[in-house]
Amino acid sequence: MKHVLIIHEVEDYNAWKNIFDKAAAMRKEAGEISYQVLKYENEPTKIVHFSVWTSFENAKNFFESEKLVQIRKEAGVKSPNFIYLEQLEAGIL
Known part of the structure; x- marks a missing residue:
């Protein structure tokens, strides 16, 4: 999974x-x-968006699009940090 x-x-x-x-x-x-x-526990304006995507290519095309850059400005987003991760393992304990 991506x-x-x-x-x-x-x-x-x-x-x-x-x-x-x-x-x-x-x-x-x-x-x-x-x-x-x-x-974040003590920083209510620090938001984490964790998502699963069909591919890294699709995610990057979406997040790097001019339309989304504009939407982030309108939403008041400051300095987003994107980390692309591939799942190696998952489990429930």
Whole structure:
């Protein structure tokens, strides 16, 4: 499985989440299969978006597109850090 971990600071979580939710169909069409949104324990504006994608190519094409760069600006995203990860193993204990 192909995973993308995005760590970014947002100006306002509720404003960011509204735009994030509106982009769900766009993300799905681009190849996002599932996602989790998390926050740092003591930093409510530091958001982690962890998602599973059909391919790294699809994820990179989506996240690096001019349209998404503009959407991130509108959502108040500051300095996103993209980490592309390939799953080696998973389990439930």
